[in-house]
Amino acid sequence: MTSDHAAASTTSDHAADIDKHVKVYIKVFVALIVLTVVTVAVSYLDLSIAMAVTVALFIATIKGSLVAGYFMHLNSEKKLIHAVLILTAIFFVVLILLPVLTDSNGFWLDE
Numbered sequence: 001m002t003s004d005h006a007a008a009s010t011t012s013d014h015a016a017d018i019d020k021h022v023k024v025y026i027k028v029f030v031a032l033i034v035l036t037v038v039t040v041a042v043s044y045l046d047l048s049i050a051m052a053v054t055v056a057l058f059i060a061t062i063k064g065s066l067v068a069g070y071f072m073h074l075n076s077e078k079k080l081i082h083a084v085l086i087l088t089a090i091f092f093v094v095l096i097l098l099p100v101l102t103d104s105n106g107f108w109l110d111e
Helices: 001-044 049-071 079-105
Strands: none
Touching: 001 049
């Protein structure tokens, strides 16, 4: 009888744990839907192209962070994974900005 009670307790704990995770996933999914609606709503505003792109990229960054953090389980990873991810993001930003900086300052351009 004791083993049946322990098995039932373990099963109920496991079910409660799954329910907790499902609730988090549903909240993240709803947040992604809301952010998508916000992105579409912002596209109808009379913003300059630079401002519209900036706002859209900001919202996309938040959405990407939610997906990576919860659906790809990066929230529960070790600190080394976070450090590698941040370093990758820094290199990405540098590589994106490099042509912009070289074009506006004229570095390395033969005219």
